[in-house]
Amino acid sequence: MNNKNKKYWKSNLKIVFSLLIIWFVSSFGFGILFSDYLDQFQLGGFKLGFWFAQQGSIYVFVILIFLYVWLMKRLDKRLSEEEDK
Amino acid sequence: MSTQVLTYLFVGASFALYIGIAIWSKAQSTNDFYVAGKGVHPVANGMATAADWMSAASFLSMAGLIAFLGKDGSVYLMGWTGGYVLLALLLAPYLRKFGKFTVPDFIGERYYSKTARKLAVLCLIFISFTYIAGQMRGVGIVFSRFLEVDINTGVIVGMAIVFFYAVLGGMKGITYTQVAQYCVLIFAYLVPAIFISILMTGEVMPQVGFGSKLVDSDIYLLDKLDQVTKDLGFTAYTENVKSNIDIFCITAALMFGTAGLPHVIVRFFTVPNVGAARQSAGYALIFIALLYTTAPAVSAFARMNLIDSIQDQPYSSSPSWFKNWEEIGLIAWKDKNEDQKIQYSSGNALENIKPNYIEGKGSSGERMLANNPDLSNENEVYIDRDIIVLANPEIAQLPGWVIALVAAGGLAAALSTAAGLLLVISSSISHDLLKKTYMPQITEKQELRYARIAAAIAIGIAGIFGIYPPAFVAQVVAFAFGLAAATFFPALFLGIFYKRLNKEGAVIGMMAGLIFTATYIIYFKFINPTLNSDEYWLFGISPEGIGFLGMLLNLSLALILSSFYEPPPEEVIEMVDEIRRP
Numbered sequence: 065m066n067n068k069n070k071k072y073w074k075s076n077l078k079i080v081f082s083l084l085i086i087w088f089v090s091s092f093g094f095g096i097l098f099s100d101y102l103d104q105f106q107l108g109g110f111k112l113g114f115w116f117a118q119q120g121s122i123y124v125f126v127i128l129i130f131l132y133v134w135l136m137k138r139l140d141k142r143l144s145e146e147e148d149k
Numbered sequence: 150m151s152t153q154v155l156t157y158l159f160v161g162a163s164f165a166l167y168i169g170i171a172i173w174s175k176a177q178s179t180n181d182f183y184v185a186g187k188g189v190h191p192v193a194n195g196m197a198t199a200a201d202w203m204s205a206a207s208f209l210s211m212a213g214l215i216a217f218l219g220k221d222g223s224v225y226l227m228g229w230t231g232g233y234v235l236l237a238l239l240l241a242p243y244l245r246k247f248g249k250f251t252v253p254d255f256i257g258e259r260y261y262s263k264t265a266r267k268l269a270v271l272c273l274i275f276i277s278f279t280y281i282a283g284q285m286r287g288v289g290i291v292f293s294r295f296l297e298v299d300i301n302t303g304v305i306v307g308m309a310i311v312f313f314y315a316v317l318g319g320m321k322g323i324t325y326t327q328v329a330q331y332c333v334l335i336f337a338y339l340v341p342a343i344f345i346s347i348l349m350t351g352e353v354m355p356q357v358g359f360g361s362k363l364v365d366s367d368i369y370l371l372d373k374l375d376q377v378t379k380d381l382g383f384t385a386y387t388e389n390v391k392s393n394i395d396i397f398c399i400t401a402a403l404m405f406g407t408a409g410l411p412h413v414i415v416r417f418f419t420v421p422n423v424g425a426a427r428q429s430a431g432y433a434l435i436f437i438a439l440l441y442t443t444a445p446a447v448s449a450f451a452r453m454n455l456i457d458s459i460q461d462q463p464y465s466s467s468p469s470w471f472k473n474w475e476e477i478g479l480i481a482w483k484d485k486n487e488d489q490k491i492q493y494s495s496g497n498a499l500e501n502i503k504p505n506y507i508e509g510k511g512s513s514g515e516r517m518l519a520n521n522p523d524l525s526n527e528n529e530v531y532i533d534r535d536i537i538v539l540a541n542p543e544i545a546q547l548p549g550w551v552i553a554l555v556a557a558g559g560l561a562a563a564l565s566t567a568a569g570l571l572l573v574i575s576s577s578i579s580h581d582l583l584k585k586t587y588m589p590q591i592t593e594k595q596e597l598r599y600a601r602i603a604a605a606i607a608i609g610i611a612g613i614f615g616i617y618p619p620a621f622v623a624q625v626v627a628f629a630f631g632l633a634a635a636t637f638f639p640a641l642f643l644g645i646f647y648k649r650l651n652k653e654g655a656v657i658g659m660m661a662g663l664i665f666t667a668t669y670i671i672y673f674k675f676i677n678p679t680l681n682s683d684e685y686w687l688f689g690i691s692p693e694g695i696g697f698l699g700m701l702l703n704l705s706l707a708l709i710l711s712s713f714y715e716p717p718p719e720e721v722i723e724m725v726d727e728i729r730r731p
Contacts (some may be wrong), residue, residue: 087234090662091227096396103387109360109369114387118215118445119356122230122438129237129431136427137240145411146480149587 072143079135085126090116102117152549155425157559159550163334164310167564168448170329171314171322179597181249182319183576185419189324194425194481195432198416199568202229202407202433202562203440204280208334208562213537215448219378219386222448223694224399228630230434230441231400232407235299235638237430241406241417243645245426246728250418251573252411252637253581259644261721263586264553269661270577272636273411273422275311277570279629280412280612284570285615287418287563288534293477295556304615307564308608315568315575317605323421323568335439341542342443342550345450348545354601355446374453381564382495386452392690398694405628405700409637410696411577412569423731451537454544459491459530464513467491469545475516478506479533482515483522486529489513496526504531567611628670631696635662639703648725650707656706666699 094102099113107115176182217221228452247255253273257266261359279536283385285304292303302622339355346358350370361368362604373429384390390677414431417426458468464482471491481504482491489512499520511515522529531657539559542551579600584591636659670692673680690698715724 067214067456069466069726069730072731074335076729083238087231092397092400095223095227096400102391107360109358111371111387113219113358114223117220117375118226119228119442122442125230125234126431126438128234129427129434132238133424133431135373135429136731137424140424143262144731 068143068146072095072139075139079132079139083132086124087128091121095121152552153295153297155550156556159553160296160560163329163557164560165325166329167310167717168313170325172176174318174321174325176317176319177577177692179593179600181251181321182597182600183580184339184415185319187323187421189419189421190634191420191425191429193324193328194416194420194429196331196436196655197324197419197507198429198433199326199436199440200331200564200565202413202437203214203334203562205284205559207440207444208338209287209290210282210535212447212541213534214453215240215445216452216537217599220389221391221396222445224396224403224605226441226445228400229407229676230289230404230437233405233430233434235408235436236413236417237427237434240414241426241642241647242423242731243728245417246415246423247724248418249523250415250580251576252414252583252641253577254297255644256637256640256655257581257585258724259721260640260650261606261718262652262656263493265640265652265659266581268588268656268663269637269640270581272573272632272659272663273577274712275446275634276410276414276629277574278614281316281567281570282614284563285611287535288447288557288567290479290564291539291556293471295539295552299624301616301629304612307560307567308612308615309573311564312605314319315608316573318421318603319575319600319604320415320572323572326568327517327565330565333561334558334565335436337445337561338440338538339443341545341547342447342450344547345541345545345553346446346453349453351448355450356442359446359449367456369655370449370453370658374449376445377453377456381449381493386449386521392689393685394689395691395694398690398697399554400694402634402696403630405634405638405697407633409633409641410629411633411637412565412566412573415573415576416569418578419492423598427611440626447538447541450510451541453532454541455532455537456493458544460493461490463490464515465489468544470540473543474533474536478504478553481506481518481531481533483518483520483529484515485522485527486513487704491529492527493530494528495527497523498528498531500525502531505564526563535590564719568570568674571604571607571611574607575600628667631666631670631693634696635699635703637667639707641701643704643707645725645728647708648722651714651717652709654707654709654711657710660705661706662699662703666696666704669695 094116099117102113103111105112182184211225253266253269255298256269289300289303291302292298314326329387342355346352346355350358350361351364359370371387375387378386420426420429428478483498500523501520507517507519513515527686542555579596583599584596640655640659673692
């Protein structure tokens, strides 16, 4: 693997890893482990922990994938520009 | 027009549409048949993935399950959506770059081993048939309740339709029918949900409605529901019954299982390039989230309406849906205190739980039961959870065309998933077993013919499952996800992210995950079901969540064992380098 590809792969791993942390916190964190704690706060008629478990985590998932699409597009563009040089 | 005529009309029109699409998109080559010529637009593929993914279980059963489970039901909501993040970030783009036809294809080539390929085919067939059995039950329920035909006739009609577009059109036919089926099913799901949301809370969006105040009242719907459920002896609706560790593991098993399901992964082989695969996962999740964020609202509305409409009602004046579903055998009532009124509360109404009807009517006109009442509690009502979505429009007294629409939607959900599953079964047989293992000399034309024959046989077997439903259907759903998580996910993930993994590590890891998970589920579900409670579970993890431990076992064995054997050959390392580039 040449240097450019190595760099690309490293940046890719960084993006994936950071997004997966958000994935974990919003579902397993807010929706399960800290859900009971968050239930003392209200979001309209929802207890907050309950809302994350049944609504919020799903919205976060959708946003995460589109964030990933956008970040990777930017990264791919950078790679192809470097290869053109 | 009566509801039944409308139902025939809606179901008939949707079937005609699917057949039309099948004729228009006939497959010409194996490339068409396996991966729709790799020319599907990301949005279309997103819709097709959503329809492929959302089965009779999502459409018919999930909201009902959540209605009775309350907050514990969140495992399905998070589990069956969160897997798409894993799929998009860890698998789909790379597998698309790999650019072949099937999931066993990747495993066979990445681990340079026919054993690995055959093991993958075996897991794939087992997982997919388990899953299909559930779809057939869905088709049967819709047909028998709404079209008043015999369940067997219903299954045969459904099979004929799937046969037509799956065998003729292959992946290409399936993809475009799934796009149509998505539109039918999502419309059918949202319309009644919006109606009920407006009726109960005055909010148009069900997602907002179930966090709002009830119409003409100052109380939030969920607070009222908590109160009512507690008064009847249940746990409050928004509180957990299951332990945190079990909820954690079930959610994880469903997520990793979702990401490892072959019929979902293969959808990402049909788009033109890596960028499209990433986008397509995003669109798929939007289309899925539309239903999955509505479902918990439907659950809360249904639980509320259900209690309101039957509690303390005399049986003789109970709503007609109650008697209709009793007729089908999915509701039963045993008048324990002989006051001729329906009392619904926590606990099982009957000994042995499931009703066993006998000839004759009781003093109020209810169907007679052979079961003794379960006298440890006051509950008099048995309700099958699968009926909630179908009964919901009737319970809320919505017009007949909405009920007809829901029937067409349920069929769309069941048929689209069944078709997707049949396709991965047939392609793994014709491509992985025949072409790549036992009959390498066959031409593309012959391979295509074998693919069609395999699809036809698989449809036949699925039909038999529908007509003679194995009693264990509900109990084996855990199997499909647990096994996908414990076998496919680690093999695919490490195959991409860990170059040093060799065939020994991968094969032993998959075997260990398979054997551990299957043994645990079979032990608690079939051999010793009386011990199936948290006292006896390993670390308090139920059979539904054990796939997560199976996955960890697979991952660690694969990583440790690889270092004892030779690294993979140079060309495999090069292949991995190649799929890591966009």
